[in-house]
Amino acid sequence: MLEILLSHISGFELVEMSNRKTKSNSRMHAECFSQVQRILRERFCHQSLQSNLFGVEVQYKHLIELLKRTAIYGESNSILIVGPRGSGKTMLLNHALKELMEIGQVSDNVLQVHLNGLLQINDKIALKEITRQLNLENVVGDKVFGSFAENLSFLLEALKKGDRTSSCPVIFTLDEFDLFAHQKNQTLLYNLFDISQSAQTPVAVIGLTCRLDILELLEKRVKSRFSHRQIHLMNSFGFPQYVKIFKEQLSLPAEFPDKAFVERWNENAHCLSEDSTVREVLQKHFNVNKNLRSLHMLLTLALSQVTASHPLITSADLMEAQRLCSLDSKENIVHGLSVLEICLIIAMKHLNDIYEEEPFNFQMVYNEFQKFIQRKAHSIYNFEKPVVMKAFEHLQQLELVKPMERTSVNSQREYQLVKLLLDNTQIMNALQKYSNCPTDVRQWAASSLSWL
CATH class of the missing domain: 3.40.50.300 (P-loop containing nucleotide triphosphate hydrolases)
Structure with missing residues (x-):
């Protein structure tokens, strides 16, 4: 009986030791990833003086x-x-x-x-x-x-x-x-x-x-x-040197505490630099803007995906980072607009098509919106004119619409000339990603001519 009891106690001790070892390993992993984030973020965001000078x-x-x-x-x-x-x-x-x-x-x-x-x-x-x-x-x-x-x-x-x-x-x-x-x-x-x-x-x-x-x-x-x-300083390096800089910037220093992790991480950085998908991402990035600040932004976004469960940067991370870097800021603003504000932008799009990019005023936009409401809109509420005016002013505050001249105290806001700062491609791309957009509104935006 005593032998059985002692065997149970020793079993509990082994389980406890195993749990302590697991916790210790997870704590070490957490500290390791924390150091990786600190070292590389300092290099990417603060131009660490420990990094190399490239081409200068x-x-x-x-x-x-x-x-x-x-x-x-x-x-x-x-x-x-x-x-x-x-x-x-x-x-x-x-x-x-x-x-x-x-x-x-x-x-x-x-x-x-x-x-x-x-x-x-x-x-x-x-x-x-x-x-x-x-x-x-x-x-x-x-x-x-x-x-x-x-x-x-x-x-x-x-x-x-x-x-x-x-x-x-x-x-x-x-x-x-x-x-x-x-x-x-x-x-x-x-x-x-x-x-x-x-x-x-x-x-x-x-x-x-x-x-x-x-x-x-x-x-x-x-x-x-x-x-x-x-x-x-003219950023005179070519794409092969750009790939080499990518690899060096992503590599961890030799003095990193965990030698096994450094070897694994740096080997992954080398494999990424040889990967055809990654090279395609870097080539696109290089063609748009080859300065190192832009590369650091790409690497920072990829590094943000690294966790204990996802310990190494992958080609998919870099593809997602490239997508985020290439997002159009004005399209992102459109995603957060109300349906009424979207309708006003579409009305201005049609005015641009009709008058060939000539300036217009709020009254013209309102008339265009009313044509749409009267003929096609079965799912859009007919807003009062002051409400539409408020939405139009909000678009000006977001700098999607630009006044052509300084507003005077005595001028009527309805007749102040303005210009839309979005082109047709940006508007259509934003509408494709706009959730719960009424079908009538999408069809109105896709139509080549204004509603008559």
């Missing part, structure tokens, strides 16, 4: 040498990094600054000021931000300056005080550089370039812009003080 090694070498000349030898410089959005301008600069700050004699001596044309919209805001980033609020205090140049010179002069015998080199980065060129008198640019030409304070001015004609936007006095150095 020459430009990187040029930029880092220029920064070193300012940081180490006290030589002032100015340069523009020019390229389309998503071409890697910010990533290139961040990599160079990271390498620069890892140099011992530089890290404790160089100061950085980051400005953005979308945020620092005038000289006053820019000066305040420069003062904040240089930690000179207490030095400025309540002092009153006669000009922007005097204020900026005082800030840079303040950096010379203290134990250091020479002033600290300052690196100014100006994102959306072309917006600074649109500011009044280009005072900020003039003074920064002027200082970079003088021998007073070591300054590097780095502008980032998408405008290829940026030099044409600069005033003559500003242009004369600019060094005319430019770095161009």
Whole structure:
């Protein structure tokens, strides 16, 4: 009897040990997938500085040498990094600054000021931000300056005080550089370039812009003080290199804790890069937009499908991600409209067909809608005119309808000229996916002529 009891107890212990092992394994799997998501999301969404530079090694070498000349030898410089959005301008600069700050004699001596044309919209805001980033609020205090140049010179002069015998080199980065060129008198640019030409304070001015004609936007006095150095990023790689980038971006680093999982994951990434279906998806994506930001969006959407029960990205995940990337935003808005608003869009579609894209007004749209109601609509309620007007205004708020001129206080809203911002293909595609759309409405939209 005692032997039977002991055997039961040992059996319970084995079951308990098995349960504990299962829970431990599931916890390890959860932590593993959490780390995968963290590493890859940081790489895709935040341009991780651990990732490689693709196709811009020459430009990187040029930029880092220029920064070193300012940081180490006290030589002032100015340069523009020019390229389309998503071409890697910010990533290139961040990599160079990271390498620069890892140099011992530089890290404790160089100061950085980051400005953005979308945020620092005038000289006053820019000066305040420069003062904040240089930690000179207490030095400025309540002092009153006669000009922007005097204020900026005082800030840079303040950096010379203290134990250091020479002033600290300052690196100014100006994102959306072309917006600074649109500011009044280009005072900020003039003074920064002027200082970079003088021998007073070591300054590097780095502008980032998408405008290829940026030099044409600069005033003559500003242009004369600019060094005319430019770095161009044009996404010049072809499709084979694009596939290689896809594979490298999706691969996990060798220092990942779970070595077996890394091997399995990276092998899957290699297989995906060789898969014909995946290559077809990548080719479509490459043909539309080959910048890395667009590729990162595709990979982020595919990565969101990875779970403990679905541990690896598949070709189906990438196909679904490609479908989501290629969705038309305006078609998606149409999916959420009421039947009345859909009818108004169809009425405007017919007006476009009749008047060959000429502007129209609400009264014309309302008359077209009434023709449909009177002749064909057996399932649509005949709404009062103020209700229809409210629906029409909602379409304007959604920016599916655009006023052709500014609305004045005394103008009648019914006769204000407007234009539909949807083409016929977008409307028909949206209607195909619109649930519970009345048959009469679908037939009205498909008809080539307006109801007479």
